[in-house]
Amino acid sequence: MTELEQYINSYFGLNAEDLAIVASLFKPSVLLKGDYYLKTGGYCNKLSFISSGMLRVFVLQDGKEITQWISTTGYFVTDLASLTFEVPARWNIQALSDTQLFTIDKEDYNRIGDLVPKWHKMEKLFMTKCFTIMEDRIFAFLSMTAEQRYDFFFEHNRELFNQVPLQYIASMLGMTPETFSRIRRKALS
Amino acid sequence: MTELEQYINSYFGLNAEDLAIVASLFKPSVLLKGDYYLKTGGYCNKLSFISSGMLRVFVLQDGKEITQWISTTGYFVTDLASLTFEVPARWNIQALSDTQLFTIDKEDYNRIGDLVPKWHKMEKLFMTKCFTIMEDRIFAFLSMTAEQRYDFFFEHNRELFNQVPLQYIASMLGMTPETFSRIRRKALS
DNA sequence: TGGACTGCTTGATATAAATCAAGAATTCAG
DNA sequence: CTGAATTCTTGATTTATATCAAGCAGTCCA
Numbered sequence: 154m155t156e157l158e159q160y161i162n163s164y165f166g167l168n169a170e171d172l173a174i175v176a177s178l179f180k181p182s183v184l185l186k187g188d189y190y191l192k193t194g195g196y197c198n199k200l201s202f203i204s205s206g207m208l209r210v211f212v213l214q215d216g217k218e219i220t221q222w223i224s225t226t227g228y229f230v231t232d233l234a235s236l237t238f239e240v241p242a243r244w245n246i247q248a249l250s251d252t253q254l255f256t257i258d259k260e261d262y263n264r265i266g267d268l269v270p271k272w273h274k275m276e277k278l279f280m281t282k283c284f285t286i287m288e289d290r291i292f293a294f295l296s297m298t299a300e301q302r303y304d305f306f307f308e309h310n311r312e313l314f315n316q317v318p319l320q321y322i323a324s325m326l327g328m329t330p331e332t333f334s335r336i337r338r339k340a341l342s
Numbered sequence: 343m344t345e346l347e348q349y350i351n352s353y354f355g356l357n358a359e360d361l362a363i364v365a366s367l368f369k370p371s372v373l374l375k376g377d378y379y380l381k382t383g384g385y386c387n388k389l390s391f392i393s394s395g396m397l398r399v400f401v402l403q404d405g406k407e408i409t410q411w412i413s414t415t416g417y418f419v420t421d422l423a424s425l426t427f428e429v430p431a432r433w434n435i436q437a438l439s440d441t442q443l444f445t446i447d448k449e450d451y452n453r454i455g456d457l458v459p460k461w462h463k464m465e466k467l468f469m470t471k472c473f474t475i476m477e478d479r480i481f482a483f484l485s486m487t488a489e490q491r492y493d494f495f496f497e498h499n500r501e502l503f504n505q506v507p508l509q510y511i512a513s514m515l516g517m518t519p520e521t522f523s524r525i526r527r528k529a530l531s
Numbered sequence: 532t533g534g535a536c537t538g539c540t541t542g543a544t545a546t547a548a549a550t551c552a553a554g555a556a557t558t559c560a561g
Numbered sequence: 562c563t564g565a566a567t568t569c570t571t572g573a574t575t576t577a578t579a580t581c582a583a584g585c586a587g588t589c590c591a
Binding site: 507508509519520522523524526527 | 570571
């Protein structure tokens with residue numbers, strides 16, 4: 154099994170044959186640090202798997218960048234609404250480091266369902282898992298203080314803290330870099 | 343077309359025949375005000391469509407109720423993760439008023455994909471729309487003040503404000519009832 | 532090798548929102 | 562209809578977090 158097949162296999166329950174078909178539709182590509190995968194307003198016509206590196210999903214709002222998410226090695230990245238409904242993308246997606254991707258274009262993505270009948274069902278299950286994560290995230294904003302969100306996120310994403318500028322993590326947790334820094338000092342002591 | 347078929351049709355692009363098959367699997371039922379559709383820790387083995395009335399999705403946390411969402415007429419309700427993966431439910435779901443439902447049990451829900459091949463694909467598209475709504479909601483917490491969240495929500499859900507206790511809306515917007523009340527007074531003037 | 536960035540920290544202050552407490556207005560049940 | 566619950570409002574106060582401002586520490590080069 155190739156690296157890509159292993160990753161896809163960890164998300165989707167497919168047999169070896171189907172796995173090979175799906176994997177064959179993804180092509181390797183590289184983004185350099187700072188390169189944009191997608192810009193707000195553009196049309197996202199691809200879905201990618203991050204083989205190494207990381208990407209930041211953000212929006213420019215009133216002169217400030219709001220980081221929505223950071224996608225790291227082993228995760229998928231796209232603007233799902235733009236890919237699916239052909240609407241302008243809501244997000245900027247930019248490489249935080251040199252990043253290796255496996256990318257499938259929209260035409261091939263839309264063909265997977267024909268080639269692998271189980272695909273839609275598998276993808277639905279995958280999306281259900283993402284759903285749960287988003288629900289947790291919303292719940293965190295409804296019920297936790299900044300400090301509790303920091304602790305929770307740190308517990309579950311320790312490695313990210315030495316890999317990306319902390320201000321981006323602060324933003325995706327809904328706090329300023331200053332607040333993040335103060336909470337961090339407290340947590341380290 | 344029955345009422346239920348019309349509603350299903352508004353979410354899923356199915357032909358008349360498939361629509362009738364799907365609709366036939368839902369059975370009408372009633373919840374009285376205060377009745378629980380689901381309790382935290384239970385297993386959710388059903389998915390329902392709200393024909394009239396409304397349900398509140400909430401969690402009891404440190405003695406406080408956190409309202410995650412209010413589902414109203416024309417929307418679906420379930421604990422998706424519990425239904426899909428057979429894990430204990432995360433949410434309480436309780437009727438805020440007498441509510442009429444069309445309900446499908448898990449066994450029939452899982453059969454839809456066999457009866458209507460297009461189903462998984464349609465459901466995936468439906469989930470993608472829900473995704474966008476959840477992303478918007480997360481973004482609101484990342485970038486807006488309580489007042490801005492109030493205004494935005496009011497703009498898009500005016501009718502809810504005369505139908506449910508405002509404290510629940512306050513909770514799902516991530517603020518206290520007192521803050522909600524003050525913002526409301528300001529907005530009304 | 533020494534600026535010029537970029538990112539992080541720290542302190543002082545301002546502001547938004549929570550909490551606490553009481554009372555008014557609704558709704559509901561007998 | 563009436564008393565009891567529930568829900569909403571309002572004011573006083575506290576607390577969490579943002580903002581503003583400055584300085585420091587790496588690092589990226591030219």
